[in-house]
Amino acid sequence: MILSKRFWVNSWLLCCSFILVSSCAINYSFSGVNIDYDKVKSFSVENFFNDSGGGPANMEQLFTESLKDFYQRNTRLELVRTNGDLQFSGAINRYNITPQATVTTTDPNLPDRAGQMRLTIGIEVEYANTVEEEESFKRTFSFFKDYDPRTTSILQVESVLIEEIFESILQDIFTATVANW
Template sequence: MIWTKSKTFILSGLFCFLLSACAISYKFNGSSINYDKVKTISIADFPIKATYVYAPLGTRFNEELNDIFIRQTRLQFVKRDADLEIEGEITGYNQYNQAVKADGYSSETKLTITVNVRFVNNTNHEEDFEQQFSAFRTYDSSQMLTAVQDQLISEMVKEITDQIFNATVANW
């Protein structure tokens, strides 16, 4: 069988048409929300109930938790009777000596934040949970906590809010 230029041209055109007609679309915004069922969310402010209280922690955590849902979902924020409800409290803000040098003094200090979260999915109560989330960072003990605290809190709050987002709406 001898191929002619016209047959090659027709097959090439057909291949290009089929290739352009097929499209694969992925959406990686981090959530797997069925927006036909779930339209609203309420997120209560998380009070600090830890023994040690660093006031800016509460504000930073509450803002970051709200922001992640604003940035990565299309959910409407409401005060009550939401499809998804998130509430809880910051239960731990602690520092511990992590490592000891040969002279007996601490060389590293571990700072930990722990948050207790209650999640209610009013469209599917099988997904409801109460769970603790935490993050930690270590820093050189020769530094004062006040010198590194804001940076470490920023990193840990981001990590914890990501964990909460993934546990509540990512469903991976």
């Protein structure tokens, strides 16, 4: 009897919670999206440009398509060519490979070498929210990944590093625009 009573109480609480959450005007999901889909229905992404002077030739296209895919996977917004309710544009403005740690050799005839190298990518994003204009901004998002040049060259790991960096930057952009954390 006690088990049966707990079951009904828990079921009732779960039902009430579902009704309360589903009746809210702003839709929230476990992916962190905080969008009023009654007002915001679409997004558009202009082609990003590579103003960094580095990186592979298709990097700007890869980022542009990744941004579109990320929002399509994580929201119910419709991708439109231009004039979306949420609009994204910008450029890759940083692509640097810098040494992070030095390895000193014991041989005086050999120079010291970098023990770790860091690939850093920065992307300037101009975000226009046509529904809530005060949420619009222009900001640079940046992230890095390290690799060991003693065991691998940048050409061997570049595409993987870029993909991982883009994923982190996309998550930061998403959080800044529609997750409202």
